[in-house]
Amino acid sequence: MIKIKYFAAAKETAGKEEEVLKQKKMTVQQLLDWIEQAYPEFKGMSLQVAVNEEYARREDTIHSGDVCALIPPVSGG
Amino acid sequence: MIKIKYFAAAKETAGKEEEVLKQKKMTVQQLLDWIEQAYPEFKGMSLQVAVNEEYARREDTIHSGDVCALIPPVSGG
Amino acid sequence: MKPFEIVTKPIEVQKYMDYVLHPSAGAVTVFTGNVREWTKGVRTLYLAYEAYIPMAEKKMAEIGAEMEEKWPGIKVAIVHRIGELHISDIAVLIAVSSPHRKAAYEANEYAIDRIKEVVPIWKKEIWENGEEWIGAQKKYPEKGGKSR
Amino acid sequence: MKPFEIVTKPIEVQKYMDYVLHPSAGAVTVFTGNVREWTKGVRTLYLAYEAYIPMAEKKMAEIGAEMEEKWPGIKVAIVHRIGELHISDIAVLIAVSSPHRKAAYEANEYAIDRIKEVVPIWKKEIWENGEEWIGAQKKYPEKGGKSR
Structure with missing residues (x-):
């Protein structure tokens, strides 16, 4: 089980704050592919992924129990 | 009459806050010469002179009624 | 208070x-970023900020640690x-x-630059005629025109 | 309050x-210069500041005007x-x-640099074993030694 959290523009695009994938293991790239398939509006959006509150690379592996977050371009300050 | 105000280290050197010279007209340089004669301890001190609250050059003229100030190196902030 | 924190109430300067x-x-040195009424000729009504709170606080603390390493002897909030x-x-x-x-001065300016790069906080601008999440690719509506 | 002023009471940040x-x-941006306990290994007990008040306020206002010319749109105190x-x-x-x-940031740092150059204010440092008006030629007593 992998938890996905959506923020800001990503939350509006997904229409939800979070959801759970019944996967044991996947790469960040695979997660993004899955998301783009589930929500075509994400295509072309500039997104980073955080795994357990740390920015992850596309090739990093996500394990069951991890909390992922879709991070649109930040605009704090 | 020319008023002279002493500040900080200059006040301690002169032993007073202000005094009045019975001059009608003098240059800033002449004022400094007079001061060094009156208070030899001023010799070698780095001093600026303000006339009517504005920094003055050595060749500027001071007139009766002007207020002069002896300005040791500033150290605010 | 925590030295690196996300809050929902007005920020009291003196405390920090x-x-x-x-x-x-x-x-x-204190820097405050304040909500500005006009941006590129467009009038902002208000802003809505959202954060991934635990990660944002962690990233701000990391920025603080970077600063203390670059400028020894400073203390940061x-x-x-x-x-x-x-x-x-x-x-x-x-x-x-x-x-x-x-x-x-240097460390303070470094902090705001880094915050804008890495801290997961998002700003939505709400104008009279529309709203938008502000991201890397900023798009402002034409003056007087419709957004979206 | 005046935007460029010399005061004798504690400075309240929020007001400015x-x-x-x-x-x-x-x-x-806010900068505060605070009294520091240790300077070059010498312990300060307290400081005594003196100013040529009307000229100091005038010079600070001039610095403010210089700043507003260099950085249009800023407001200064x-x-x-x-x-x-x-x-x-x-x-x-x-x-x-x-x-x-x-x-x-830039204007603020410019201000403190200019204040230290032109505003007629003087600082006397009072240590455990002496005191001195601080000027262009700073002299600190040897650590543990006698001043003057």
């Missing part, structure tokens, strides 16, 4: 200045407010104390 | 921040306290608001 001040500090913010409200505050002033 | 803030300001100041007291405060942050 007091936190960074200590007897060896000869200089304190960073706070960002989220929720609905109105004109002149403080969105972000950075307080830095330092024995000498140069480091207090 | 409020003065510079307005709806077009997106950034405010500068206050310096005189009299006896103790450890961590604020001696000088500079508040600058600006539509954008870069100018707020």
